[in-house]
Amino acid sequence: MQSLVDAIREQGVILPGGFLKVDGLVNHQLLPGLTREMGVRFAELFAPLKPTKVLTIEVSGIAPAISTAMELNVPMVYARKKKPLTMKEPAFTASSVSRTKGGAVDLFISSEFLGPDDRVIVIDDFLASGGTLRALTGMIELSGATLLGLGCVVEKQFESGRDNLADLGVPIHTLANIVRMSEQDGIEVEVGR
Numbered sequence: 001m002q003s004l005v006d007a008i009r010e011q012g013v014i015l016p017g018g019f020l021k022v023d024g025l026v027n028h029q030l031l032p033g034l035t036r037e038m039g040v041r042f043a044e045l046f047a048p049l050k051p052t053k054v055l056t057i058e059v060s061g062i063a064p065a066i067s068t069a070m071e072l073n074v075p076m077v078y079a080r081k082k083k084p085l086t087m088k089e090p091a092f093t094a095s096s097v098s099r100t101k102g103g104a105v106d107l108f109i110s111s112e113f114l115g116p117d118d119r120v121i122v123i124d125d126f127l128a129s130g131g132t133l134r135a136l137t138g139m140i141e142l143s144g145a146t147l148l149g150l151g152c153v154v155e156k157q158f159e160s161g162r163d164n165l166a167d168l169g170v171p172i173h174t175l176a177n178i179v180r181m182s183e184q185d186g187i188e189v190e191v192g193r
Contacts (some may be wrong), residue, residue: 001041001175001191003034008154008189014181026125026153027060038175039067042123042151045173046072049148051121053077053114055136057107064153065123077114079107079136088112092142096135109139116144127152127174130161137168154178155192 004025013021025031042064054076056065062078069076083091083106092109114120122136133150140147147170155162155174162172174192181187 001037003037004153004176005189005191007031007034008176008178008187012187012189014183014187016183018181020126020154020156020178020181020187022154026063030063035063035067038064038153039069039071041175042068042121042173043071045171046121046149046151049121049171050119051148052117052119053121053145055079055109055114055120055122055140056124057081057132057136060125061123064125064151068121068123068151075113077109079109079139081105081107083108092139094135094138096132098132107135107139109143111143114140114143114145118143118145119148120145121149121151122147123151125153127155127161127172128159130164133161133165137165149173151175156181 007025008022011024015021052074054065054069054074056062057079058081066076087110090111094107095104098105120140122133137147149171151173154176156178158180177190177192179188179190
């Protein structure tokens with residue numbers, strides 16, 4: 001998605017610790033046209049697999065996931081980071097280490113929204129080490145649903161997340177690929193793969 005690549009080049013900021021700040025595009029502010037375009041592209045990539053649900057994690061994954069679900073005309077479910085009192089038991093749970101949150105994050109999905117009849121694609125904002133996606137796919141496995149594929153808005157290729165998830169045996173699609181980045185040299189970004 002060239003429009004996303006261009007937006008990252010224009011607005012992306014490299015922060016100490018290897019963080020890429022794209023808050024003006026994905027994580028804090030959303031650009032409706034760009035978000036819609038993300039959903040259209042993910043839907044084109046995953047529609048042949050005939051998903052019945054799109055799964056993500058709150059909060060930053062919700063926008064691209066709902067845009068994708070709208071294009072596919074299927075429900076979107078998101079993993080909660082805090083279990084609400086109203087969540088029906090049993091709930092599927094997992095833990096993931098979040099670099100941006102600075103520690104482990106517990107995740108919860110109600111069993112009433114994910115089950116053995118579901119064919120699921122996961123859409124999230126970043127693919128870095130793959131830890132969050134691994135947690136989500138573990139919850140899919142616990143539910144008995146079928147994992148069809150993974151989609152991320154931005155991949156940080158040099159953090160090896162794609163390699164860490166290769167054993168899942170499903171397609172992994174990204175919309176923008178960060179080849180390398182440093183505070184000195186800036187961001188080298190290309191259309192995803």
